[in-house]
Amino acid sequence: MLPSQALLPAVLFALAALRALASDTFLAAVYEHAVILPHATQEPVPASDALALMNRNMDVLEGAIKEAAQQGAHIIVTPEDGIYGWRFTRESIYPYLEDVPDPAVNWIPCTDPSRFGPAPVQERLSCMARNNSIYVVANIGDKKLCDSSDPSCPKDGRYQYNTDVVFDAQGKLVARYHKYNLFLGENQFNYPKEPEAVTFETPFGKFGIFTCFDILFYEPAVVLVSKMQVDTVLFPTAWMNVLPFLTAIEFHSAWAMGMGVNVLAANTHNTSMEMTGSGIYAPTGARAYSYNMKTEDGHLLIAELDAHPRLSPASPPAVSWNSYALSVERFSQNGHEFTGIIFEDPFTFTELTKPGGNVTVCQKDLCCHLSYKMAEKRDDEVYVLGAFDGLHVFEGQYYLQICTLLKCPSTNLSTCGQPVETAQTKFDMFSLSGTFGTSYIFPEVLYSGVQLAPGEFEVLADGRLINRNTTSKPVLSVTLFGRWYEKDPPSMDQASA
Ligand SMILES: CC(C)(CO)[C@@H](O)C(=O)NCCC(=O)NCCS
Numbered sequence: 001m002l003p004s005q006a007l008l009p010a011v012l013f014a015l016a017a018l019r020a021l022a023s024d025t026f027l028a029a030v031y032e033h034a035v036i037l038p039h040a041t042q043e044p045v046p047a048s049d050a051l052a053l054m055n056r057n058m059d060v061l062e063g064a065i066k067e068a069a070q071q072g073a074h075i076i077v078t079p080e081d082g083i084y085g086w087r088f089t090r091e092s093i094y095p096y097l098e099d100v101p102d103p104a105v106n107w108i109p110c111t112d113p114s115r116f117g118p119a120p121v122q123e124r125l126s127c128m129a130r131n132n133s134i135y136v137v138a139n140i141g142d143k144k145l146c147d148s149s150d151p152s153c154p155k156d157g158r159y160q161y162n163t164d165v166v167f168d169a170q171g172k173l174v175a176r177y178h179k180y181n182l183f184l185g186e187n188q189f190n191y192p193k194e195p196e197a198v199t200f201e202t203p204f205g206k207f208g209i210f211t212c213f214d215i216l217f218y219e220p221a222v223v224l225v226s227k228m229q230v231d232t233v234l235f236p237t238a239w240m241n242v243l244p245f246l247t248a249i250e251f252h253s254a255w256a257m258g259m260g261v262n263v264l265a266a267n268t269h270n271t272s273m274e275m276t277g278s279g280i281y282a283p284t285g286a287r288a289y290s291y292n293m294k295t296e297d298g299h300l301l302i303a304e305l306d307a308h309p310r311l312s313p314a315s316p317p318a319v320s321w322n323s324y325a326l327s328v329e330r331f332s333q334n335g336h337e338f339t340g341i342i343f344e345d346p347f348t349f350t351e352l353t354k355p356g357g358n359v360t361v362c363q364k365d366l367c368c369h370l371s372y373k374m375a376e377k378r379d380d381e382v383y384v385l386g387a388f389d390g391l392h393v394f395e396g397q398y399y400l401q402i403c404t405l406l407k408c409p410s411t412n413l414s415t416c417g418q419p420v421e422t423a424q425t426k427f428d429m430f431s432l433s434g435t436f437g438t439s440y441i442f443p444e445v446l447y448s449g450v451q452l453a454p455g456e457f458e459v460l461a462d463g464r465l466i467n468r469n470t471t472s473k474p475v476l477s478v479t480l481f482g483r484w485y486e487k488d489p490p491s492m493d494q495a496s497a
Contacts (some may be wrong), residue, residue, distance in 0.1 A: 024307035026204035028232075029068035029076040030266040032278040032290060032299045033060060037085035042092060050084070050095035054121055057083045061138070062128055064300050069132035071302050074169075074204055077137040077266040079278075080162070080212050080236040083121065084141070088188040090160065097143035098122055100163055103173045103200075110171040122165065122173070130171030135202070137166050137266075139211065139236040141189075142178065154190065162189045164209050164236055166200065174200045179211040180220060184395055195219035197228050205231035205262075205307040212237040215255055216398055218485040222440065225259045231308050232262035239267050241274040242343055243419035244406050244477045245444060248277030249289050249452055254442035254481060256281035257459070262305045269298055277450075283309050285454030293450075321441045321482075324462035325369050325433040331358035340386070340417035344394035347386040347402075349416055356429070364389040368403030368434045368480075375426040375470060382408045383425065383475075384416050387434070397489050401482035403434035407475065423448040423474035430478055432465045438484040447473035 038045070038053050061078050068076045084096045098119045101107060109119055109126035121140055129136040142163040146153035153159075162182065166175035178192040197220045199208050208224035215221055215235065224230050233256075241247040248267050256263040263281040270276075271293050279289030280303040287303035340349045348363040356373035366389035374383075388402045407423045408416035443465045445453040457467050457478075465480055 024204060025304050026075070026307050027071070027073045027302060028262070028264050028280050028305050029064075029071075029073035029300060029302045030264050030278050030280060031061065031064040031068070031076060031078050032267050032269045032276065032301075033057070033064070033079050033082045034269040034296055034298045035079070035082055035085045036060070040087060042089055044092050044095050047095045051120055054083045054096065055124070058121070058124055058128075060298065064298065065128050065132055065134060065136060067300055068302060069134040073134060073302050074202075075135035075137065075264070077234050077236060077264045078139070079266045079268040080139040080238040081268055082139055082236065082266075086238065090156065090188050093141060093160065093188040094143070097141040097160060099144065100140065100142040100165060100176050101173070103176055107173050108171045109173065125165065126167045126171035126173070129167035129169060133169045135166060135168055137164065137209070137234050137236065137264075139164050142176070152193075159190045160188060161192060162186060162211060164211055164234070166207075166209065166234065168202075175207075175209055177209045177211070179214060181213045181217050183213040195223070197223050199224065199228050199230055207232050207234055209234040211235070212239060213396065215252065216396065216483070217491075218488070219491070222259070222485070225261055229310075230261060231310065232264065232305065235263055235265040237265060237267050238275060239277065241277060243421065243450075244342065244404070244417070244446070245402070245479055245481055246343070247291070247446070247450055249279050249286070249291050249450070250444050250446050251442065251481070252277075253279060253281040253286045253289070253452055254444040257283050257285070258440065258442035259283075260310055262309050269296070271296065280305065282306065286452045287454075289452055291450050319439075319441075319459055319461055319463055321439050321463040321480075322434065322436045324460070324464045325367060325435045327462075328369060330362075330367065331360040331369055337361060338413060340384070340414075342386070342388070342417035343392070345388050345390065345392055345400065347388045347404075347417055349384040349386045349413075351413065352383045352385060352405075359385050361385045361387045363387040365437060366401050366403070366434055368432065370405055371429065371431040372405065372427060373429040375428050378425055380411065381423065381425050382411050382413065382416070384408060384413075386417070391487070391489070399484040399487035401434065401436050401438060401484055402479060403432055404477055404479040405430060405432060405475070406477040406479070420476065421448075421450055423476050425474050426471045427467060427475050428470045430465075430467050432478055432480060433463050434480055434482070436463075436480070436482050438482050438486075440483045440485065442481040442483070444477065444479040444481055446476045447471065448476055449473070450476070
């Protein structure tokens with residue numbers, strides 16, 4: 001008998017076990033919360049005022065947690081800054097902070113509230129998790145006292161961290177994560193000395209966690225997926241939408257697809273700051289999402305996800321992102337290239353003058369190929385193919401390689417790249433690819449009205465982003481958003497921060 005035949009029963013058993021694993025699902029919830037903000041003040045308020053404000057926010061979160069639990073959700077994510085808001089100084093946020101211990105101490109704040117000094121916020125979050133038997137993910141402020149024996153101790157004698165916490169269904173603190181990539185203006189917080197890759201295991205998969213601006217960088221976001229092999233990412237955020245590539249629903253769903261993991265993204269809701277867009281994203285597309293610039297209320301989303309999306313039969317194959325684009329000759333270049341600015345970056349554009357065809361546009365080492373067919377070529381709408389290969393330097397520095405098909409706001413080509421929210425042209429076909437130097441590519445398809453296109457597009461193993469059928473709605477943009485982490489400037493020097 002051949003050894004392979006002898007192994008057959010074991011192989012079949014392993015496959016059956018994998019299939020059993022892969023069919024495991026769980027119910028996830030995210031809550032987009034319209035944060036009740038404190039009055040803007042430079043002076044610290046009394047601790048009792050700070051707690052009262054946080055309790056008003058937690059009253060609202062508690063309603064969402066109860067509702068999610070009632071509907072059977074196993075875990076709920078709430079937004080960054082969801083309990084106290086933003087626009088603080090270092091001093092004025094102090095009364096909102098609590099000492100958050102290392103989860104290794106095995107602490108259930110609900111049953112042992114004063115073990116580490118006063119912690120009313122952690123106590124209440126823990127009790128909400130415990131009383132409703134649901135994992136609760138929240139974003140709070142952690143304070144760590146220090147003194148001159150620590151040479152990097154801040155002058156005011158404490159570190160302050162933007163912190164995610166997770167309580168399990170018994171109310172135990174199981175994860176604590178300090179935001180590593182602080183956004184501009186978060187001067188109330190310190191950078192942690194090292195990036196933390198925080199994970200925890202559950203009966204429904206391995207989880208990782210990071211916050212908001214972290215999603216654009218290698219540490220710890222990519223490490224959690226590539227090295228720690230998490231199944232699902234928990235993502236509290238206070239995301240300010242920027243069209244055409246960085247609206248919350250668009251980029252966060254693209255990250256889930258590009259990285260091949262689930263992402264539970266809970267955004268704050270504040271339309272005057274362009275903050276809206278939360279979702280439950282699987283690698284194959286959004287399972288639920290919301291984007292609402294019309295009203296000021298919060299919104300609960302619940303959807304089912306695969307516990308182990310990497311093993312699921314529907315999970316995307318390993319993609320070689322540049323293999324198609326490197327294998328073809330340049331399509332026609334019509335010689336009418338022009339430069340347009342997207343979010344401060346100079347793109348090379350070429351207009352799609354015909355109802356369909358094949359077009360190439362290049363910038364530096366990046367050539368983008370597009371095959372397309374519009375359902376109808378309208379006189380009153382202009383689409384372009386664009387390429388950008390360079391360091392983005394506005395509101396943070398990060399190296400991008402981007403290929404994009406997008407609608408211009410008007411027929412005047414000088415407007416191309418500026419934000420536009422509506423379109424009328426559907427596409428019978430598109431196929432977009434690029435000669436990327438990085439394998440971190442996030443595929444985005446955005447429809448008119450800032451809507452996602454779950455199930456309507458896919459990425460082939462050779463790196464082409466294609467539609468499945470005629471798009472069900474008019475197209476705003478189709479984008480391969482590439483991040484070339486190795487070309488980023490040296491990471492923010494923590495000592496100087
Ligand atoms: C989309 C982006 C990156 C463009 O510069 C920007 O608009 C954005 O939402 N940044 C992340 C926001 C963040 O970390 N918020 C927490 C403190 S308010």
